[in-house]
Amino acid sequence: METPQLSSLYQQLILEHYKHPRNKGALDEPTVEIHMRNPTCGDEVKLQLRVDDGVVTEVGFTGQGCSISQASISMMTQQLAGMSVDDALELARRFTRLMHGDDEVARDRSLGDLRALQGVARFPVRVKCALLGFDALQEALNATEASTEGATP
Amino acid sequence: MSPRALDAAAVRAEFPALHQEVHGVPLVYLDNAATTQKPVAVLDALDAYYRRDNANVHRGIHELSRRATDAYEGARAKVAAWIGAPDAAEVVFTRGTTEGLNLLAWAWGTARVSEGDEILLSVQDHHSNLVPWQLLARRTGAALRYVEIDDEGRWILDDLHELVTERTRLVAVSHVSNALGTVNPVSALIDAVRARSDALVVVDGAQAVPHLPVDVAALDCDAYAFSGHKMCGPTGIGALWARRSLLEDMEPFQGGGEMISVVEREGSTWASVPHKFEAGTPNIAGAVGLGAAVSWLAGFDRNEILAHEQALSAYAMERLDELGGIRVFGPTRLEERSGVVSFTMEGTHPHDIATILDSRGVAIRAGHHCAQLVMQRYGTPATARASFYLYNTRDDVDRLVEALGTVREIFG
Numbered sequence: 001m002e003t004p005q006l007s008s009l010y011q012q013l014i015l016e017h018y019k020h021p022r023n024k025g026a027l028d029e030p031t032v033e034i035h036m037r038n039p040t041c042g043d044e045v046k047l048q049l050r051v052d053d054g055v056v057t058e059v060g061f062t063g064q065g066c067s068i069s070q071a072s073i074s075m076m077t078q079q080l081a082g083m084s085v086d087d088a089l090e091l092a093r094r095f096t097r098l099m100h101g102d103d104e105v106a107r108d109r110s111l112g113d114l115r116a117l118q119g120v121a122r123f124p125v126r127v128k129c130a131l132l133g134f135d136a137l138q139e140a141l142n143a144t145e146a147s148t149e150g151a152t153p
Numbered sequence: 154m155s156p157r158a159l160d161a162a163a164v165r166a167e168f169p170a171l172h173q174e175v176h177g178v179p180l181v182y183l184d185n186a187a188t189t190q191k192p193v194a195v196l197d198a199l200d201a202y203y204r205r206d207n208a209n210v211h212r213g214i215h216e217l218s219r220r221a222t223d224a225y226e227g228a229r230a231k232v233a234a235w236i237g238a239p240d241a242a243e244v245v246f247t248r249g250t251t252e253g254l255n256l257l258a259w260a261w262g263t264a265r266v267s268e269g270d271e272i273l274l275s276v277q278d279h280h281s282n283l284v285p286w287q288l289l290a291r292r293t294g295a296a297l298r299y300v301e302i303d304d305e306g307r308w309i310l311d312d313l314h315e316l317v318t319e320r321t322r323l324v325a326v327s328h329v330s331n332a333l334g335t336v337n338p339v340s341a342l343i344d345a346v347r348a349r350s351d352a353l354v355v356v357d358g359a360q361a362v363p364h365l366p367v368d369v370a371a372l373d374c375d376a377y378a379f380s381g382h383k384m385c386g387p388t389g390i391g392a393l394w395a396r397r398s399l400l401e402d403m404e405p406f407q408g409g410g411e412m413i414s415v416v417e418r419e420g421s422t423w424a425s426v427p428h429k430f431e432a433g434t435p436n437i438a439g440a441v442g443l444g445a446a447v448s449w450l451a452g453f454d455r456n457e458i459l460a461h462e463q464a465l466s467a468y469a470m471e472r473l474d475e476l477g478g479i480r481v482f483g484p485t486r487l488e489e490r491s492g493v494v495s496f497t498m499e500g501t502h503p504h505d506i507a508t509i510l511d512s513r514g515v516a517i518r519a520g521h522h523c524a525q526l527v528m529q530r531y532g533t534p535a536t537a538r539a540s541f542y543l544y545n546t547r548d549d550v551d552r553l554v555e556a557l558g559t560v561r562e563i564f565g
């Protein structure tokens with residue numbers, strides 16, 4: 001098997017987010033909150049969103065995990081603020097494709113810092129780590145959509 | 154026959170899987186608590202069985218069936234002798250430790266445990282010695298109690314008089330901890346339990362049988378479970394030893410072929426032990442492989458295997474200490490440890506440690522090691538774990554430490 005390069009995994013930007021995560025902390029009034037765990041390694045995240053009129057207005061997270069999961073969540077929260085629910089779901093889908101080795105998505109500037117995680121795709125056992133926050137995001141957004149659908153007349 | 158001297162470098166030569174490169178560097182295999190590699194003796198036994206003797210057991214009149222049956226029952230006798238079982242009929246072949254414990258939880262527990270009873274476990278244990286009993290408690294309404302562990306991962310037994318009462322029906326603990334490497338004073342615990350109650354005592358020996366002398370009769374437990382794959386044997390085979398009277402009193406676990414005496418329309422009668430607990434075609438090749446592993450390991454003095462692993466643990470702990478910023482879990486006294494060194498590194502998650510080590514050819518495990526109660530006890534979500542076996546050397550430890558240097562470089 002080809003030797004995966006550590007340097008492609010542990011980029012400076014990733015380590016920087018790991019050491020100084022953005023949006024880490026609990027929200028005062030979240031509208032939705034998802035607790036997600038990776039049962040094989042014990043990593044966990046509690047993702048909180050405030051969604052007003054179909055737009056993510058605030059996002060925060062707490063939890064603990066490896067550099068990949070924490071950096072991925074931190075970068076994700078950076079992208080999320082001000083996004084519509086639909087755009088946020090699209091972000092999750094695109095990032096998932098990036099993790100499955102889709103090179104076309106890798107050129108997508110709208111992913112922002114998240115592109116630094118491209119190298120994770122070459123470490124299949126770590127893909128789960130990078131997706132932990134996005135799995136929580138998708139659940140949170142689906143829950144939000146379900147509740148607003150029920151609420152609209 | 155006097156035992157073979159334990160020369161790890163020579164022993165290594167008998168393990169084909171240890172002689173390979175991963176990611177362009179020679180493999181250092183330090184994940185032995187998860188599963189061990191297999192010596193040529195075991196690989197050859199499996200190969201010979203399938204090439205020459207393969208047939209179903211206890212069924213055919215023909216020559217191959219006789220050979221397969223002899224090999225299967227011969228393996229049982231070897232396993233029995235290896236753990237000091239007074240009678241080979243007390244050894245039930247299972248899929249592994251997990252199945253042995255589940256067998257007891259169903260076949261014994263369901264009939265013998267009821268509401269108001271207590272089950273005593275330890276927070277040190279592997280999920281496979283916790284969850285089957287939690288399920289049993291849920292089925293029966295029994296209450297769970299736990300032996301706590303101290304800062305060094307040792308049982309706290311001061312309050313045993315409160316933990317073991319006349320309501321205690323079952324005590325299930327492990328001989329050696331897989332997450333911390335603690336070698337537990339099982340014998341002392343069993344004596345204390347016997348003095349206070351007539352509870353059934355079940356021991357999870359998954360991390361003991363491969364590494365140190367085990368004598369179930371001397372221990373005076375009622376049942377003892379372990380896995381073949383952690384002691385040079387194949388996956389999918391293990392053994393449950395239990396007192397004959399216990400096996401005879403229990404109802405079967407699974408029903409099917411091999412385990413019956415007479416089947417009639419309204420019901421059936423059971424084969425004698427241990428066959429009553431071996432429904433269906435068993436893992437014959439697995440048993441043959443396990444028998445070969447026992448024969449191979451029996452060539453060594455097991456005290457020497459333990460001493461070898463403890464020496465590697467001591468060396469690893471010394472070198473990790475030099476590295477600094479590392480917290481090693483488990484007992485400080487070497488006599489209380491096995492060849493497991495569980496640790497965390499400041500500022501770096503165990504998962505990242507394992508990935509970087511893997512890229513340097515060093516295989517360790519990172520995670521909760523199926524012992525989440527241990528992780529909760531020490532307030533850490535996971536640890537990195539290096540675990541040694543008789544084929545590991547000081548060079549392996551050096552490679553581990555060198556790779557941890559790379560972790561430092563990356564994470565600062």
Ligand SMILES: Cc1ncc(COP(=O)(O)O)c(C=O)c1O
Pocket residue numbers: 186187248249250251252279281282327329330331357359360380523
């Ligand atoms: C202490 C302990 N108990 C039980 C088990 C379960 O063994 P198996 O998965 O072979 O059934 C293990 C191995 O992971 C273990 O280390």
